Amino acid sequence: MSGLNAFLSHFFVTGDPLIYASDVLIVLVSLGIIVTLTYLKKWKWLWREWLTTVDHKRIAIMYLIAAILMLFRGGADAELLRTQLAVPNNSFLTAEHYDQIFTTHGTIMILFMAMPMMFALFNAAVPLQIGARDVAFPYLNAISFWLFFFGCLLFNLSFVIGGSPDGGWTSYPPLTELGFSPGPGENYYILGILISGLGSTATGINFMATILKMRAPGMTLMKLPLFCWSVLSSSIIILFAFPALTVALALLLLDRTMGTDFFTILHGGNPMQFVNLFWVWGHPEVYIVVLPAFGVYSEVVSTFSRKTVFGYKSMVFSLLAITVIGYLTWAHHFFTMGAGASVNTFFAISTMCVGIPTGVKMFNWLFTMFRGRIQFKLPMLWTLAFIPAFAIAGATGIMLAAAPADYQFHNSQFLVAHFHMALIGGVVFGYVAGMYYWWPKLFGFSLDERLGRWAFWLWQIGFYGCFGPQFALGFMGMTRRMYTYPANMGWNTLNLVSTCGAYLMGVAFLFIGAQIVYSILKGKRDVTGDPWDGRTLEWSIPSPPPLYNFAVIPTVQARDEWWRRKQSGEAAQRAAFPAEASLQPIHMPRNSSIPFLVGLSFFVGGFGTVFHWYGMSIVGGVGILLCLLARSLQENVDYYVPVDEIKRTEIHLREGVTHGLHV
Ligand code: HEM
Numbered sequence: 001m002s003g004l005n006a007f008l009s010h011f012f013v014t015g016d017p018l019i020y021a022s023d024v025l026i027v028l029v030s031l032g033i034i035v036t037l038t039y040l041k042k043w044k045w046l047w048r049e050w051l052t053t054v055d056h057k058r059i060a061i062m063y064l065i066a067a068i069l070m071l072f073r074g075g076a077d078a079e080l081l082r083t084q085l086a087v088p089n090n091s092f093l094t095a096e097h098y099d100q101i102f103t104t105h106g107t108i109m110i111l112f113m114a115m116p117m118m119f120a121l122f123n124a125a126v127p128l129q130i131g132a133r134d135v136a137f138p139y140l141n142a143i144s145f146w147l148f149f150f151g152c153l154l155f156n157l158s159f160v161i162g163g164s165p166d167g168g169w170t171s172y173p174p175l176t177e178l179g180f181s182p183g184p185g186e187n188y189y190i191l192g193i194l195i196s197g198l199g200s201t202a203t204g205i206n207f208m209a210t211i212l213k214m215r216a217p218g219m220t221l222m223k224l225p226l227f228c229w230s231v232l233s234s235s236i237i238i239l240f241a242f243p244a245l246t247v248a249l250a251l252l253l254l255d256r257t258m259g260t261d262f263f264t265i266l267h268g269g270n271p272m273q274f275v276n277l278f279w280v281w282g283h284p285e286v287y288i289v290v291l292p293a294f295g296v297y298s299e300v301v302s303t304f305s306r307k308t309v310f311g312y313k314s315m316v317f318s319l320l321a322i323t324v325i326g327y328l329t330w331a332h333h334f335f336t337m338g339a340g341a342s343v344n345t346f347f348a349i350s351t352m353c354v355g356i357p358t359g360v361k362m363f364n365w366l367f368t369m370f371r372g373r374i375q376f377k378l379p380m381l382w383t384l385a386f387i388p389a390f391a392i393a394g395a396t397g398i399m400l401a402a403a404p405a406d407y408q409f410h411n412s413q414f415l416v417a418h419f420h421m422a423l424i425g426g427v428v429f430g431y432v433a434g435m436y437y438w439w440p441k442l443f444g445f446s447l448d449e450r451l452g453r454w455a456f457w458l459w460q461i462g463f464y465g466c467f468g469p470q471f472a473l474g475f476m477g478m479t480r481r482m483y484t485y486p487a488n489m490g491w492n493t494l495n496l497v498s499t500c501g502a503y504l505m506g507v508a509f510l511f512i513g514a515q516i517v518y519s520i521l522k523g524k525r526d527v528t529g530d531p532w533d534g535r536t537l538e539w540s541i542p543s544p545p546p547l548y549n550f551a552v553i554p555t556v557q558a559r560d561e562w563w564r565r566k567q568s569g570e571a572a573q574r575a576a577f578p579a580e581a582s583l584q585p586i587h588m589p590r591n592s593s594i595p596f597l598v599g600l601s602f603f604v605g606g607f608g609t610v611f612h613w614y615g616m617s618i619v620g621g622v623g624i625l626l627c628l629l630a631r632s633l634q635e636n637v638d639y640y641v642p643v644d645e646i647k648r649t650e651i652h653l654r655e656g657v658t659h660g661l662h663v
């Protein structure tokens with residue numbers, strides 16, 4: 001019996017009320033979901049319509065739900081961290097617990113919140129903007145989603161089974177080598193990210209192919225909407241950056257499980273090698289997530305200023321310049337690690353160069369707004385809020401990029417403030433703007449503006465309240481990842497203010513949650529398909545769009561094609577109904593259960609590896625191979641939507657718009 005007890009307490013994390021509470025919560029929520037689905041007889045529906053789907057719009061919705069849940073998890077972590085730092089000598093969290101929480105907070109926010117939210121926007125908007133019926137590889141797209149999902153699940157499981165990682169989101173050896181981190185936490189980190197990272201790499205390839213190969217006739221690259229350009233840039237970086245992370249983590253995993261010594265100095269390895277590989281991914285990762293936000297800003301500014309975007313070509317070239325320069329600056333993350341003056345100088349200067357194309361984009365957005373008839377809808381509010389936040393992030397970034405100065409700022413709260421200004425002000429603001437912007441397209445109803453405004457203003461006050469004081473705290477000597485501090489440092493007030501700011505942001509998040517729930521129940525249905533009076537092709541079809549998106553693939557003549565059609569009067573005829581003669585059976589991929597099973601197999605294999613249960617790893621591996629085999633033997637992978645059905649769907653979708661139209 002005591003053996004069992006020992007096993008259970010090793011296996012399940014015990015002894016902490018927070019964790020017991022989460023255990024209970026997890027069990028209750030899971031039971032609730034199971035009971036509801038069974039009661040409503042929805043299992044089949046869930047499986048057929050969602051878990052096996054290859055439709056990019058549904059995949060977008062699943063990414064979005066996961067991302068919002070993870071924003072909640074990462075946000076709860078952040079609140080715990082800030083609660084611990086609110087007052088000096090606080091004992092709310094132990095040092096060990098603080099370490100675990102900043103690790104899971106950072107990891108979840110970047111890999112399991114920002115990435116899926118970004119992929120949600122890719123999937124929601126790209127095929128619709130380029131007049132395509134799906135992405136280039138819909139089946140691979142589903143695999144990517146399930147790899148993300150199960151990688152994320154594995155990572156989150158560490159909280160209740162086995163224990164969370166505590167080596168920071170950067171996971172530097174030797175801290176994370178077996179000797180210093182013997183528990184399963186670090187294995188969860190490595191495997192969760194390895195698995196979801198494979199999915200991200202595939203998504204990068206998928207969207208690159210989609211944008212290069214699937215554009216509607218007439219849409220030359222110079223007519224491509226700017227959001228798609230930003231997705232293309234981001235995908236290019238993914239393709240170059242993610243393999244480096246995969247390799248770094250795979251080698252660390254070998255060190256931890258197979259006794260190799262890639263990163264252990266004593267046996268001829270070198271931890272700097274990991275640091276290098278990590279940031280070859282980690283620095284470009286910032287651009288991976290921020291460029292699509294830039295894309296959103298371009299769409300939103302132009303739509304809500306009712307003008308075509310200013311300096312389209314310079315927007316494209318600045319995106320590409322950031323893509324290249326952003327990739328080449330990774331070593332600014334270890335100025336203080338002894339690379340020497342000439343290397344540091346190169347990376348300092350190249351880092352500062354990123355400011356130039358970014359500045360170009362800023363001015364283009366401002367010029368687009370200049371003399372525009374600006375409408376202050378939610379997407380526009382978040383876009384406007386991005387400008388000052390990112391200006392501060394940029395200015396403080398240049399300060400950090402000055403290598404000699406960085407010897408002072410390095411790993412201080414100044415840095416924490418800087419990267420949150422960039423990640424929240426640049427990335428999260430953009431994704432929230434994008435979510436508001438494309439929500440009516442995805443779901444067919446709008447989000448409540450009033451609750452959204454509350455969320456917006458609370459968030460803004462909380463944001464500056466939280467991170468403003470940290471710039472000062474950094475100069476006053478408070479370092480990063482410090483779990484408590486003595487009372488006589490002069491840091492007390494600033495820390496308290498910062499924590500209050502964090503709470504306000506938490507309240508704002510709850511408002512966004514309330515806004516979503518309220519709108520699901522009471523939201524205004526969008527019957528036009530074009531609620532913002534948009535400019536690009538996604539607004540030319542009904543909301544939510546039918547399975548096949550476009551009954552007839554459009555031919556493109558202008559950058560703002562939908563706007564052009566509205567101006568020229570063509571839109572009115574088009575919106576009514578596609579001429580019957582132009583309809584043809586539409587070729588679509590069939591749903592498949594294999595992507596889900598591939599993800600599940602990775603999960604089983606990953607979980608086995610976390611606990612060194614290699615039998616289970618092999619079972620997972622065999623599962624993956626069987627899935628590959630099954631797919632290779634499958635012949636029945638696609639079908640045609642008949643013209644009759646297209647006609648029925650289109651009439652049904654337009655019932656709200658065009659009363660009395662009979663075909
Ligand atoms: C509600 C908003 C947020 C608050 C209050 C918050 C707060 C914090 C705090 C207190 C820390 C630990 C600082 C330390 O002791 O070193 C931290 C670290 C971090 N945060 Fe946030 N955060 C927020 C949102 C975000 C978002 C949206 C992202 C990314 C998209 C993010 C990424 C990170 C990263 C990468 C770290 C470093 C973790 C590490 O040192 O390993 N945070 N945050």
Ligand SMILES: [Cu+2]
Nearest residue numbers: 283330332333
């Ligand atoms: Cu960097």
